[in-house]
Amino acid sequence: MGQPKQTSSVTPLRAMSRAVYFAVLATLLLSQTAAFAQSASQPANSRSTASQDNRATNNAASAAGFDDETGDTAAPTANGATANADDTQQRPAIPDAQAGDDITGSILDEDIRRLNTREAPIDETLPRRRAAESASTEETPGIPIGTFVLRPSVTQSINTETTKDGNTRQRRAFLETDAAATLTSDWGRHQLTVTSEGAWQRNISGEGEEQPSFKVNGDLRLDLPDETTAHLTAGYNFYREDTDDPDAIADAAQQSDVQELSAGASIQRDFGILRGTTALALTRSIYSDAELANGTTVALSDRNQTTGTLRGRVGYELSPALIPFIEATIGRSVYDETRDSAGYERSGHSYGAKAGVEVDLGEKLKGEVGVGYEMADFEDSRLSSIDTATLDASLLWSPIRGTDVNLDLQTSIQPSTTAGESGYVSHALTTTVTHQLRDNLVGTMIGGVIWRDYPTDSTINDELVYTAATGMTWNINRYLDLTSTLGYELTTRKEGTDSQQWRAGVGLKLKR
Numbered sequence: 277m278g279q280p281k282q283t284s285s286v287t288p289l290r291a292m293s294r295a296v297y298f299a300v301l302a303t304l305l306l307s308q309t310a311a312f313a314q315s316a317s318q319p320a321n322s323r324s325t326a327s328q329d330n331r332a333t334n335n336a337a338s339a340a341g342f343d344d345e346t347g348d349t350a351a352p353t354a355n356g357a358t359a360n361a362d363d364t365q366q367r368p369a370i371p372d373a374q375a376g377d378d379i380t381g382s383i384l385d386e387d388i389r390r391l392n393t394r395e396a397p398i399d400e401t402l403p404r405r406r407a408a409e410s411a412s413t414e415e416t417p418g419i420p421i422g423t424f425v426l427r428p429s430v431t432q433s434i435n436t437e438t439t440k441d442g443n444t445r446q447r448r449a450f451l452e453t454d455a456a457a458t459l460t461s462d463w464g465r466h467q468l469t470v471t472s473e474g475a476w477q478r479n480i481s482g483e484g485e486e487q488p489s490f491k492v493n494g495d496l497r498l499d500l501p502d503e504t505t506a507h508l509t510a511g512y513n514f515y516r517e518d519t520d521d522p523d524a525i526a527d528a529a530q531q532s533d534v535q536e537l538s539a540g541a542s543i544q545r546d547f548g549i550l551r552g553t554t555a556l557a558l559t560r561s562i563y564s565d566a567e568l569a570n571g572t573t574v575a576l577s578d579r580n581q582t583t584g585t586l587r588g589r590v591g592y593e594l595s596p597a598l599i600p601f602i603e604a605t606i607g608r609s610v611y612d613e614t615r616d617s618a619g620y621e622r623s624g625h626s627y628g629a630k631a632g633v634e635v636d637l638g639e640k641l642k643g644e645v646g647v648g649y650e651m652a653d654f655e656d657s658r659l660s661s662i663d664t665a666t667l668d669a670s671l672l673w674s675p676i677r678g679t680d681v682n683l684d685l686q687t688s689i690q691p692s693t694t695a696g697e698s699g700y701v702s703h704a705l706t707t708t709v710t711h712q713l714r715d716n717l718v719g720t721m722i723g724g725v726i727w728r729d730y731p732t733d734s735t736i737n738d739e740l741v742y743t744a745a746t747g748m749t750w751n752i753n754r755y756l757d758l759t760s761t762l763g764y765e766l767t768t769r770k771e772g773t774d775s776q777q778w779r780a781g782v783g784l785k786l787k788r
Contacts, residue, residue, distance in 0.1 A: 416754060416787050421459075424468075428457040431759065433783025437484060442773035448482030452781070470494045485530060489515040503546040511538040517566075520767050520775060522700070522728065522736070523693050525566040525574055532576050533564040551591040551599065559583045578616040579693050583609045585626075591634065599634040603646070609691070618695035624654035626689065630666060643671035643683075652689045652699070659698040660731060662689050667703075678712035690728075697734055703727040706743075716751040722763075737770035749785075757785040 418425040431454040439446045456473040474490035493511035500506055517524050517531040524531050542555035561583075563576040584607060591601035607626035615621055630648020635641055651663035666687035673681045684706045691699040706724035713719050726741040745763035752758055765777045 419788060423462050424459050425462060426457060426459050427788065428455070429785060429787035430455050431783050431785040433759065433761075433781045435761075435779060435781030438778045439484060439775070440777075441775040446482065446484050448479050448484035450477050450479045450484075450486065452477045452783075454783075465499050467497045468494070469497075485516070485519065487516055487518075491515075504543065505545075506543045507541065509538070509540040509542075512536070513538070520741070522690075522739070523579075525568070525576075527569060528566045528574070529569045530567040532566045532579075535562040535564075536560065537562075546593075549593045551593060551601075553587075553589040553591075555587045557585045557587070575617075578611070578613045580612040581609055581622070582612075583607060597636050599636075600632070601634060601644075601646075602629075602631045603648075604629045616693060620654075620659060620695065621656035622654060622659075622691065622693070624652060624659075624691075626650070626652040628666070630668065632668070635671075639674055641671065641673050643669070645669045645671070650687070650689055652691070654691075654698060658696070660733060662699055662701065662731060664689065664701045664729075680710045682706075682708040682710075684708075694736070697736060698731070700731070700734070700736075701729040703729065718749045718751075720745075720747045720749070722746070737772075740768045742766045742768075755787055757787070759783045759785055 416427055418427040420426075431452075433452050433454070434449070435452055436449050437447070453476045454473070455475075457471070459468075459470040461468040470492065472490075472492035474488075476488050477486040479486060491511065491513040494509065496508040498506040498508070513536040514533065516533055519528075519531060521531075537560040538558065540555065540557040542553060544551065544553045559582070561579070561581050563579045565573040565575050567573055585605055586607070587603065587605045589601050589603040591599040593599050605626075605628040607628075609622075609624055609626070611622045614623075628648060628650040630646040632644055632646025632648075634644045646666075646668050648666045648668075649663070650666050651661060653661040664687065667685060668687060669683060669685040671683045673683070675681065684704075686702075686704045688702050688704075689699060690702050704724070704726045706722070709721045711719050722743070722745040724743045726739075726743075728739040728741070730736050730738055743763070743765045745761065747759065747761040750758040760782045761780065763777075763779045767775045
């Protein structure tokens with residue numbers, strides 16, 4: 277008789293548990309596969325929906341009694357790093373979405389697409405904002421006016437001046453009010469910048485001619501397609517002619533007031549490694565009458581003129597920091613009166629060409645240097661043409677942090693209004709050194725020389741003008757500065773007497 281078959285109630289339970297285990301495992305695998313496929317097919321703008329679903333799941337888990345940190349706990353990834361659950365669900369959608377053009381508007385922030393940096397609101401406080409480097413370099417918040425920001429400043433100073441011309445000496449003390457303002461647009465594209473500055477003087481003792489001045493300039497930059505940038509400019513400049521100017525009226529109690537109106541347009545476009553620029557500039561000069569010591573006036577309307585200049589430049593980009601270029605200019609000057617008071621026809625043409633290089637090494641060195649040739653001729657055959665080799669440079673160099681050196685060298689032809697004289701060549705060199713002595717104290721030193729080189733057949737001898745000045749600016753606070761200046765100017769002549777001028781002043785500058 278065979279052995280009876282062994283049976284037990286445990287065997288059905290084991291079978292049932294294994295079936296349930298495999299069913300649950302299959303369900304989990306299928307659900308994960310479906311979720312992965314769904315997330316991979318979602319567009320970029322469905323990220324918020326996925327985040328909401330995940331938050332709902334976490335909330336449900338919290339309601340069921342799980343700890344709140346479950347939804348925030350980072351799960352280990354394959355490379356050992358940690359990733360958030362939201363990121364894990366969204367990452368498969370990013371590569372597919374980046375291939376399409378519709379993702380650009382949703383991912384890129386508006387500020388990234390802006391060509392101009394936004395102006396910060398007044399007294400804006402941002403978390404973890406980097407502290408200002410120093411009180412002297414901190415920019416004032418300005419005054420918002422619609423889509424513009426205005427930054428004005430006013431300086432009130434008291435000055436003393438001593439002028440010596442041969443054996444004649446004059447001293448005066450005067451008050452000077454200097455006002456300046458900058459208006460800048462806050463647009464996503466294009467930009468409009470308007471700058472203005474002016475000075476008003478009033479003598480409080482002694483004798484000497486007051487020197488008022490005012491100028492305003494506007495520049496509208498247009499960001500056009502195809503790597504093209506255009507500029508529209510306009511300006512106004514008012515000043516009183518200096519007594520040491522070669523065209524000044526001798527022994528005048530008050531020299532002529534000069535008004536200059538300017539307008540211009542330029543367009544620059546990049547053609548791969550080539551960069552082309554074309555510019556047109558117009559200038560209108562108007563002279564008032566000069567007043568003599570005896571009360572009579574001298575009319576100078578024969579000096580009124582209009583000048584137009586057309587300039588073209590082509591640059592070759594060796595690198596973003598080094599761009600050699602060639603440039604050509606042509607100009608035309610037309611006087612209101614065909615002949616001046618001495619009977620000379622002053623209208624004429626000018627021509628110029630130069631080659632140079634643009635340098636941009638960031639904060640360390642930027643600017644350009646060029647050498648060339650320039651010529652000016654006149655309609656009157658009695659006035660000889662003027663030509664000269666030119667050397668122009670405009671460089672900003674920062675040898676160490678807190679120190680800036682600005683070098684400016686300009687060669688130009690200056691027409692004359694003296695009878696029988698066509699003009700002279702001006703070689704002007706100016707160097708400005710600014711050094712931050714302390715966090716709120718800045719020192720400035722300026723040195724320059726101007727060589728007025730007359731033609732060999734001229735009856736006027738060459739002149740040299742030397743200038744030197746130093747100044748200090750102490751930042752009392754963000755809106756108030758204490759300023760001081762000391763300057764000296766010497767004009768030497770081969771024939772005739774030399775002239776000297778000393779000036780010193782102290783003032784307060786209020787800015788916003």
